[in-house]
Amino acid sequence: MVKRLIAIGLMSLSTTIAAAQDAPKAALPPDVVKSGTLKVAIVPNYPPMEFKNPETGQLTGFDVDLGDALAKKLGVRLAWQETSFDQMMPALSTGRVDAILSGMTDLATRHDTATFVDYLRSGPQFFIRKARQDEFTGMASLCGKKAGASRRTSFPREIAAWSEQNCKDNPVVFVGTEGSADARIQLKQGRIDAAVQGNETLPYVMGLEPDTYLALGTPIALQYTGIAIPVKEAGLQQAVAGALDALIADGTYKALLEKWKLTENGVDKALINGAK
Numbered sequence: 001m002v003k004r005l006i007a008i009g010l011m012s013l014s015t016t017i018a019a020a021q022d023a024p025k026a027a028l029p030p031d032v033v034k035s036g037t038l039k040v041a042i043v044p045n046y047p048p049m050e051f052k053n054p055e056t057g058q059l060t061g062f063d064v065d066l067g068d069a070l071a072k073k074l075g076v077r078l079a080w081q082e083t084s085f086d087q088m089m090p091a092l093s094t095g096r097v098d099a100i101l102s103g104m105t106d107l108a109t110r111h112d113t114a115t116f117v118d119y120l121r122s123g124p125q126f127f128i129r130k131a132r133q134d135e136f137t138g139m140a141s142l143c144g145k146k147a148g149a150s151r152r153t154s155f156p157r158e159i160a161a162w163s164e165q166n167c168k169d170n171p172v173v174f175v176g177t178e179g180s181a182d183a184r185i186q187l188k189q190g191r192i193d194a195a196v197q198g199n200e201t202l203p204y205v206m207g208l209e210p211d212t213y214l215a216l217g218t219p220i221a222l223q224y225t226g227i228a229i230p231v232k233e234a235g236l237q238q239a240v241a242g243a244l245d246a247l248i249a250d251g252t253y254k255a256l257l258e259k260w261k262l263t264e265n266g267v268d269k270a271l272i273n274g275a276k
Contacts, residue, residue, distance in 0.1 A: 027235035028074065032098060037077045040067060041088045041097040045179065048204040048260045049103035049225075062260040066119065067101045069252050073243035085152055089113055092228055098236065100228035103198075105154055106275040115233075116226030117240045118271040120262065122200040123219025124155045129187060130214040136194075139217035143167035145193035148183040151176030154223070155196050162220040180205075188212070198223070203261045224267075224274040241270035 032038055042063065044050045050061040059080055071078040081097050088104070091097045093113050106116035126147065128136050135141065143166065149155035156174055163172040175192050177183040183195040184205070197205075199219050206213050229237050247253040248269060257266045 028076070028239055029098065029233055029236055032076060032236070037079050038071060038074070038099065039079045039081055039097045041081050041083050041091050041100045042067075042102045043083060043085050043088065045181070046103045046201065047208075048201065048262070062256060062262060063101050063103060065256050065259070066247075066253075069247055069256070070240060070243045073246050074239060089228070092230060095230075098229070098233075099240070103225055104228055105198075106224040106226035106273065107154060108273075108275045110228070111231075111273055111275075113231065114228035115231050115237050116224070116228055116273050116275070117237060117244060118224035118226040118274040119244055119267060120200060120225040120265045121267060122198045122223050122225055122265050123221050124149070124153075124158050124196045124223070125199040125202060125219045126194045126196055126216040127187075127202060127213050128194045128216055130211055132193075133214050136216055140166065142172055142194055142216070144170040144173070146173045146175050146191075147194045147196055148175040148177045148186050148192040149196035150179045150183065152179070154221075158221045159196055184213075196220075198225075200225070200262055200265045207261075224271065226271075226274070237272065241272060244270040 042050050042059070044052050044059055044061070046061075048061050050059065050063045052058065053060045064080075067078050067080070081091070083091055083097075088100050088102065089110070092100055100114070104116075106118050110116070126139065126142060143163070147159055149159060156176065159172055159174055175186070177186060177195075180195075180197040180201065183192070183197065186192045187195045194216065199215070202213075202215055206215075227240055229240060244253070248267075253266070254263075257263045
């Protein structure tokens with residue numbers, strides 16, 4: 001009886017994996033089918049999501065590994081198109097690229113242009129210089145202090161919302177930066193008291209500079225990171241979602257999460273436009 005139940009369980013698991021592996025066979029855009037190539041925008045300055053290997057100059061990171069794995073499931077080649085953050089959405093809307101896979105936050109305000117296949121959960125988190133940890137006994141200690149974060153993200157709005165709820169008449173003073181690296185530089189220079197970036201990047205960053213930073217409290221919001229695909233390309237959206245589910249089912253996704261220290265940020269299945 002026990003052997004029979006085990007056999008039934010294994011058959012069920014095999015069926016689930018097979019179904020997930022069949023899902024990516026959904027219709028791809030005709031030009032992708034013709035060329036066999038999926039053009040994907042990336043800005044390689046956000047480790048561990050995407051960056052250049054300092055020794056080889058090659059693209060690397062979680063998104064790069066995930067993109068390559070998705071391409072294999074879809075049966076296409078992946079052509080990475082390096083661009084700037086400001087040009088990613090225009091490149092998508094004009095058809096210069098088929099998708100964006102570059103640590104992009106799924107925001108409802110972006111849904112007019114793109115549909116997101118969400119593949120990570122994260123949240124903006126405050127961090128400070130470890131040398132000043134005695135000054136910050138908790139997140140409330142941030143009230144009245146200067147906090148820096150990339151002005152091109154949703155972090156400024158989320159910092160303001162957290163400050164309004166928790167600091168009342170002694171709000172956090174927001175300082176816009178040119179990116180997460182700039183925020184860290186200003187933090188080390190003492191120009192700001194704290195910085196904010198996605199909690200999916202903090203373990204990697206702190207590993208690069210041991211005993212330099214200290215995460216404070218918990219993330220102040222929940223976000224999804226997604227692959228941006230043109231709204232009109234429903235077939236490609238479903239194909240990519242199916243490929244992601246197949247990677248989750250066969251264990252590839254889990255292995256990539258572990259490789260890049262992102263286990264706590266994983267999702268159980270592909271989610272379409274998770275941002276509300």
